[in-house]
Amino acid sequence: MGRVELCITVPSLFHCPISLDVMNSPVSLCTGVTYDRSSIQHWLDSGHDTCPATMQVLSSKDFVPNLTLRRLINLWASTTSSPSPADLEEKVVVWMEEISNAKFERCLDSIVEFVSCGEVNRSFLASFDGFLETIVGVLSVNGMQIRVLESVIRILSLIVLENGVSEKLQKLIFKSYPNSNCLASFISILRNGSLESKMACFTVLESVTTDNESKRFIAGVENNLLPVIIHLIKIDNDDQELYEVVLSFLIAVSVTRSIKSQLVQLGIVEVLSDMMSSQNAAISVVEKSLKMLSIVCTCADGRSALSSDQKCAGAIVKRLMKVSKKATEDAVLVLWSMCCLFSDEKVVEKVASSNGVTKVLLVMQSEVREGNVRRMCGDLIKVLRLGCKNGGGFSGVVSYETITTHIMPC
Template identity: 75%
Template sequence: MGRDELCIAVPSLFRCPISLDLMKSPVSLCTGVTYDRSSIQHWLDSGHDTCPATMQVLSSKDFVPNLTLHRLINLWASKAPTKSPALAPAVSEEKVRVWIEEIKSGKIEMCLDSIVEFVSCGEVSRRFLVSFDDFLEAIVGVLNTNCDQIRVLESVIRVLSSILLENGVREKLHKLVFISNSNCLPSFISVLRNGSLEYSIACVTVLESITMNNQSKQFVAGTQDVLPVLVQLLKTENDHQDLNEAVMSFLISVSITRSIKTRLAQLGLVGALSNMLLSQNAAVSVVEKSLKVLSIICTCADGRSAISVDPICAGAIVERLMKVSKTATEDAVVVLWSMCCLFRDEKAQEKVARSNGVAKVLLVMQSEVGEGNVRMMCGDLIKVLSLGCKNGGGHGGMVSYETKTTHIMPC
């Protein structure tokens, strides 16, 4: 595909600022700018210490996967035409006006397929469509009418996910869904419950993108059926990595109050996360998000209680230490420290010790992760777990420490 064709077909946000090609693995620098992994890695390996787009000197050369953008690129790619996208089909301003009137008059099925085809043709088509101020209002209105036709709802979600990244769309959708007395959430829930996997992912992605402030996050999380249906998806669709990643990204975003965290714990989220931590098939990104969610919900009493009584959670966290990114390892240490040291949960202490916890925590402590607060938390964990062993508590962890890792001593 030539460069000119690419510029027409691919949204600018999806193109790497260095190569100008569609990003396959988007990662973000500390400056907040996202690049394709191979391009920025080559830039850094060449001896540069600046951000190519801003020319800021980098305080850190680490980069993190931009998982939300990766999902959006995958969604866009799955809908992009397989043939040369050269030019969108000719659609006049008058034709779009007809579509809007048909949508408003309840005849959306007459034009829906044409709209879906049009937004799938490329960036030019999407920009043309969203330039009509009342198009978004009309399409969101379909979600607000208690429509029970899942095909229609799926197609509307597809359109919204396709145009989501166009200038100003997220902000307009936020106002329409959360400020204009809209009642769209039942339609989102219907798609999550009854739609196909592809549209469930798109649905979660759209919801996360438009919950842009604390008020909207509390509104979504407080709606009776949103959190239950999302947790149920994690329990029943645990082999679908993209869906799991999308759901957990959303849960991380909305878990801003104690009541939300408590409800997630009461819905059985800890059990679903524990299974993901133990799964050999789970993607690293899914495991890391699981640890992030656990670090969030362990800040409430119900969350700690759920972790305490879960038969595999504490051991699964220990098992993942040093097998994930630095940030995720820190999240794991936070959970273990909160359970074992801050709140002195004896069940958690025993499970961590029996999972060779002392040796694993020592390894973290002596790695580059074990700095600052993480180092102090690791030191506290070793003291508590060692004391528990001396008092007849966790056997397995301390036996392993004394017989296999006596050469590793805390500083």
């Protein structure tokens, strides 16, 4: 390997929150947050009157030297030297030997600390011959301790975006099946791991499912991954960050009719309906929920679930004009598919009784004025007005002709 400049681990307390560099002259504001003098002085001289880390308005712009922290930084600097590339190569070889011999105790913690230090370290380790194969090999061991698996996933999530890593991981995880079933380790973490490790799992999984073959594999019934994921968001639906990551992954893998049907059978529509009906749902989560609904409504099972759900259509109507333009388009697509393309009486009645005509008219008058979305809104207005004329019901649905044919249902 060529010679590269490598980083050493720096205690997070020594970093300036503004420059992210080790502080030369640490000073503390009245909020108690410490910065490097030059960085905070530049911030204040630029006209700011807030603490950059907390955004609290400063009662005083004076700052005092943090002499204790300065002494700690000087002591650390005097006892720490940057290792040479040769030293690091030797260290990585030792790590790999310890992993191969199942001596995980301090080895994995050291690797996590190393790759957390900076991009240079991550690139060095990701390109080190044989390291990726060695670390992924841990995921193939049956009955591995959850703490070990969490450390491995954490390492992989930190290096997966490095050049060529996702492609190598894809081969290691999928091509070796069934001789080494790495997905079992992912499932173990999703069931028993910490929130941080679950998030790391989805970072890795989404990065390696980049083609239809890998998506079909990862969603295969025999892998039991999708049931675990749906169960996860059913029991942890208060964690919006996790929910959003899960939805991003499901949107990425939902490429075939069988995958969509499997998700519907596992209760995805009910989960999405509950989330959109929640007043505490983050807008980003609602928008991904609408995207997921626009995907599942293209299969017969999805449409059946949407029709049977008592609150989904009403929740979609309530979210119109309260989300982004793209999410509004997804919402219109779902309503149009159910009401116009497939003439579902239950959904038409629910949308009409939820003030759907007014909401759809507002969408037409907003920035969503062109192309298929506008035509779908026009179709919806006609069908919903017919429902309103029938007293809110929609008995005797007639075949509805429309020129909007861009959606191809499964």
